[in-house]
Amino acid sequence: MVDKLKIQIADQFPFLDNKKLLLATSGGLDSMVMAHLFQQLHHDIALAHCNFQLRGVESFGDQKFVQDFADTNKIPVYVTQFDTLAFAKDYKLSTQVAARDLRYNWFYELLESENFDYILTAHHADDNIETFLINLSRGTGLEGLTGIPAENGNIIRPLLAFSRDEIAQYAHDHGIEWREDSSNASEKYLRNKIRHDLVPLLKELNPQFISSFQKTQSYLQQSEAMVEDASIMVYQQVVRQEEDEIYIDLKQLLRLPNYKSYLYQWLKEFQFSAWDDVYNLVDSLSGKQVYSSNFRLIKDRDFLILSPINFEEQQQEYLISQGVQDVKIPLKLSFCKVNDISVSANTAIFVDEDKLDYPLILRKWQEGDVFQPFGMEGKSKKLSKFFKDEKFSLLEKENCWILCSGEAVVWIVGYRQDERFKIQSTTQNILKIDLQ
Structure with a gap:
């Protein structure tokens, strides 16, 4: 021996x-x-x-x-x-x-x-x-x-x-x-x-049972390696990852003859146990979810979206006082006075500071929230309708932050400014708010 x-x-x-x-x-x-x-x-x-x-x-x-x-x-x-x-x-x-x-x-x-x-x-x-x-x-x-x-x-x-x-x-x-x-x-x-x-x-x-078993297990290990290789190759065609979220393209997935096997290979490490529920998500309505101990899988239109569960209780509102120049939690925002406006992406807005009611409130959106989309004077729109029109995913809606002045929405942060706070010819103090 x-x-x-x-x-x-x-x-x-x-x-x-x-x-x-x-x-x-x-x-x-x-x-x-x-x-x-x-x-x-x-x-x-x-x-x-x-x-x-x-x-x-x-x-x-x-x-x-x-x-x-x-x-x-x-x-x-x-x-x-x-x-x-x-x-x-x-x-x-x-x-x-x-x-x-x-x-x-x-x-x-x-x-x-x-x-x-x-x-x-x-x-x-x-x-x-x-x-x-x-x-x-x-x-x-x-x-x-x-x-x-x-x-x-x-x-x-x-x-x-x-x-x-x-x-x-x-x-x-x-x-x-x-x-x-x-x-x-x-x-x-x-x-x-x-x-x-x-x-x-x-x-x-079978007196040779142990040696026969070892051969069988060796073949199984080789098969497992082959399955893993195939799983990785197909994963690159069907799945994309964005930060902590994994998106599984259902149209691509359903073209696979054994799509359930691939789902199992890709998701087994995330502690799911109700596999029938996972497989049924493919044909479910948008919004259906399956949970493991630390993750959830959501059906959202043409995708299954895997994301970690955040167990930390998140503060609902963050107050921003006048004169604050930088905010780091929960988002990185900068506030600075400028003399004029410039063309900017959705990551920055210019507002009439004199119309703001301090402290500003940064919070998650809520059902019933309404705003006046920039460029649509006098017309209100529910945020839920805005999300639907813009085809927000469930996770995008959940992660959306709103900057408010009192009860009024100033900015759907990173997406759309409110018309009521726009710069006009009478504006004396221009405030640039930038999402970094």
């Missing part, structure tokens, strides 16, 4: 040579064999053990076992203890998820504070099979069937090519001791049921 691992490191993980490695060590069979193997290969290693305090005295026995092994073999060791149940309760997580989050957060802290290059975990081929079957039983996309990645950033899993039987045989041959986790025998966990009941049956039906 030492020689096989040496060859695998040379082929798959050559970057581990001469690096400082942190080995996640529970005290169980897999992690103790990994520690022994990397010690035999003379790598620069240290052990990291988490005491999750979930099994009473047994948890502290695991901690002492790992510390004693490290001391005996003169290997640096880092140990920490977590109140896992309290953390899970505070953050409304399952115990397993809480333990995983605590574990990896601490590993990354050690990586940075102690200058380690990589974290090594002892996941093996049987773990990969179990994960595959768990995901298969719950329903998953292609990525859920491709298994545990051998390399994920700074996390390396060097034992994925080895079965649990190989690891147990190595431990027996070399007299390696380990601690048994009593929770591994509990049938209340799905993984344990698969480990104890289903996987042995599959191995009985």
